[in-house]
Amino acid sequence: MSRIASVLLPMPLPEAFDYAEPEGLELAVGDHVAVPLGPRVIRGVVMALRDGTGGNRPLKVIQGRVDDPPLPPGVLAFVEWAARYSVDLPGFPLAMALRGLRHPPPKPDKVLVLTGTQPARVTPARLKVLAAAEGVALSSAALASAAGVSAGVVKGLVDEGVLAVDFVEPDRGLPQPDLSLPPRDLNPGQAACVEVMKEMLGAGGFQAALLDGVTGSGKTEVYLEAVAAALQDPEAQVLILLPEIALTQAVLARFEQRFAARPAEWHSGVSPPRRRQVWETVASGNARIVVGARSALFLPFKKLRLIVVDEEHDSSFKQEEGFIYQARDLAVARAKIEGASVLLASATPSLESLFNAQAGRYRWLRLSARHGAAQLPDIGLVDMRETPPEPGRWLSPPLIKAMAVTLHRGEQAMLFLNRRGYAPLVLCKACGEKMKSPDSDSWLVEHRYTGRLVCHLTGFSMKKPEACPHCGAKDSLVSIGPGVERVEEEARYLFPDARVAVFSSDTVMDAEAAKALVATMVAGEIDILVATQAAAKGHNFPNLTLVGVVDADLSLRGGDLRAGERTFQLLAQAAGRAGRHEKPGRALLQTYSPDHAVMQALKAQDRDAFIEAEMGMRQDAGLPPFGRLAAVIASGPDGAALEAYVEALAAVIPNAEGVEVFGPADAPLATVRGRRRKRFLVRAERNVDLQGFMAAWRARAKVPNSVRVVIDIDPYSFL
Ligand SMILES: [Zn+2]
Known part of the structure; x- marks a missing residue:
């Protein structure tokens, strides 16, 4: 009797489809297969196999197996879990898990090898080729160059049959970490954290810890030693997740120093052929250490023992487009599925992680003492009402004076x-x-470098017009408020002899550029660095002693759930840039609300006071981490159809204990790319099955073709 395979396709379909296993194929769970779908043939993955007849659709026969490394059971379980968690279609997380396979496998290298046939005629040039080809397999060009002869000499020997063409698999290995290297010297606080990590890894099974230490306290050394401990198991693999590509180079360098081998890298800056190589080496277990962005969570690890989420509070772990997920939360889920340990590290942990640590669900590893001689920066508030900048400028007299002294x-x-x-x-x-x-x-x-007006939401851009498109007045357009380019202009004006540079995603496009700019800063070739949050994290600048925060109120005005928390995190990290080494640092925050709780907590460097105030507020309002939130965003070009859909959806809200639904309301960004947008916000008590509620609710109203519905569990954006 033939078997039935449940095959999941990386497409927007509601579930895996059943197919018949052809005679003699002997499939296994996790295999890649080619299956017919309508007129097309699609690649899918076998999620389950069973004996019997009859499937969830008329059974078609699988066309064949695709010869790629199978997906391990942990990845299959994770894909299903992620889809359920995000209340989305399972094909989306599967597509992420297969992303490394989009590029075809590398072609075998064409090389020349000696056949043993003696040349008919011996010349000095031919002898050189024979010597160079001894015991190796080189390409024709490489052999000619190694022998120092022309290509014609090599070709003559091929024609005579002295050399023959052969094909070899390109080298897909990765250098293996050297585990015999001595650990760095740790201070007692770090050593205690490493001991706990070793204990957790030794105990086996799922374990979670929050590594909570001020900027510069040496968190990286702690997790490097945790990685070393995990790798004592010769098959173990570890994953380090980072929020931004800009940080990877610095972290890769630390790993290279510690283990004398560069980890595998996984992020959008990695070329497709290289991605395929990394995917395959992860699947084979040969990639022991992977450093990557959030999508690395979907890699086919064979034996994942430890996941480190560095800068775990960072909001860029939340993917907002396409398949919506929070990588920190999914990292914990993946560790649970794999029976691995997870370490969340931050100088300013998220309230969610602190809540879990306080409740005892996570081990709480606190690093208070700074590693080495560095001191915490002195944080001062500049009251912009008392000492305002000159009209049309953004830097206040106290900040300018501090810059001059520095x-x-x-x-x-x-x-x-x-x-x-x-x-x-x-x-x-x-x-x-x-x-x-x-x-x-x-x-x-407005972007002055390019002379264009840019929409940061959709990427739309246009040349800055000479006349107002509305009233036609000439030269009437004025620039309001500062961006980094404008602050750079002011810094150059105030300090004409200083070397000024800008660090933002417009000037630093990729990891290489970030590395180059960081190196320039470390070498002391920049006096004033004007930076967005891209530079607020991770980098060590030994001679940086003053950080000026131009608009400390910026995030507070955002008006969303995490505004206060994000402001505290960003400012604490930006301030922490100053004086990480021997020189004492100073941070000045320009604010119009010096009495705000966030500003006062920052000035006092009293994180605990800030957290207590923020936690109290959230608890009173039933907001995360004390309650749960989900958003429904419906959008469409046809306003009437959209209106009708959200009204219909509002009429069928399931009755559920402990759940409140707000809306529908126009989204704050009511139109994007010509689509009108409506939102619902759902608040639930912690013990409610929020995902089940959302799935049941959505299923009750038919979605018109012109309307797109997105469910966002634990939303970070409220636009
Ligand atoms: Zn006008």
């Missing part, structure tokens, strides 16, 4: 502003019109 000492300053471009808003002084993206409700941001 530069005079030959030290470096960083000006921090989490806003790209030149000005966040351009308006017409004749008619008051604000320049907006033509198909969105977001303001256009």
Whole structure:
């Protein structure tokens, strides 16, 4: 009797489809197969096999097996778990798990080898080729170059049959970490954390810990030693997740120093052929250490023993487009499925992780003492109402004075502003019109480097017009507010002799550029670095002693759940840039609300006071981590159809204990790319099966073709 295979396809389908296993194929769970779907043939993955007849659809026969490494059971379970968690279709997380296979496998290398046939005629040039070819397999060009002869000499020997063409698999190995190297010297606090990690790894099974240590306390050394301990098992693999590509180079270098081998890298900057290679070496177990972005969670690890989520509080772990997920939460789930340990590391942990640590669900590893001689920076508030900048400028007299003193000492300053471009808003002084993206409700941001107005939401851009598109007035468009480019302009004006550079995603496009800029800063070739949050994390600048936060109120104005938390995290990290080494650092925060709890907590460097206040607020409001949130975002170009759908959805909200639904309401960004947007917000008590509620609710209303519905569990964006 033939078997039935449940095959999941990396496509927007509601479930895995049943297919018949052809005679003699002997499939296994995790195998890649080619299956017919309508007129097409699609690659899918076998999720389950069973004996019997009859499937969830008329059975078609599997066409064949695709010869790629099978997906391990842990990945299959993780794909199913992630789809359920995100209330989304399982084909999306599967597509992420298969991403490394999009590029075809590398072709075998064409090489030349000696056949043993003696040449008919011996010349000095031919002898050189014979000597160079002894015992190796080189390409024709490499052999000619190694022998120092022309290509014609090599070709003559091939024609005579002295050399023959052969094909070899390209080298797909990775250098293996050297585990015999001595660990770095640890201070007692670090050593205690490493001991706990060793205990957790030794105990086996799922274990979670929060590594909570101020900036510069040496968290990286702790997790490097945890990695070393995990790798004592000769088959173990570890994954280090980072929020940004800009950080990977620094972390890779640390691993290279510690283990004399570069870890495998996985992020959007890795080329497709290289991705395929990394995917395969992870599947074979040969990649022992992987450093990557959030999507690395979907790699086919054979024996994953430890996941480290560095900068675990960082909001870029939340993927907001396509398949929506929070990589920190999924990392914990993957560790659970694999029976592995997970270590969440941060100087400013998320309230969610602190909540879990306080409740005893995570081991809480606290690092308080700074490693080495570094001191915490002194944090001061500049009251912008008392000492405002000159009109049309953004740096206050106290900050300018501190910069002058710093530069005079030959030290470096960083000006921090989490806003790209030149000005966040351009308006017409004749008619008051604000320049907006033509198909969105977001303001256009002026970029002076490119002379364009850019929508940071959709990527739309246009040349800055000479006349107002609304009233036609000439030269009437004025730039409102500062972006990093404008602060750079002011810094150059104030300190004409200083070397000024900008670190933002517009000036530092990839990991290589980030590495180059960081090296320039470390070498002391920059005096003033103007930076967005791209530079607020991870990097060590020994001669940086002053951080000026241009607009400390910026995130507080965002008006979303995590605004206060994010402000605290960003400012604490930006301030922590200063004086990480021997020189004492200083941070000055420009604010119009010096009395705000966040500002006061920062000034006092009292994280506990801030957390207590923030936790109390969230608890009173039943917000995460005390309650759970989910958003429904419905959008479509047809306003009437959208309206009808959200009304229908509102009419069929399931009755459930401990769940409240707010909406429908126009989304704050009511139009994006010509699509109108409506939102619901769902708040549930912690013990409610929120995913089950959302899935049941969505199934009750038919979605018109023109409407797109997105469910966002634990939303970070409220736009
Ligand atoms: Zn106008």
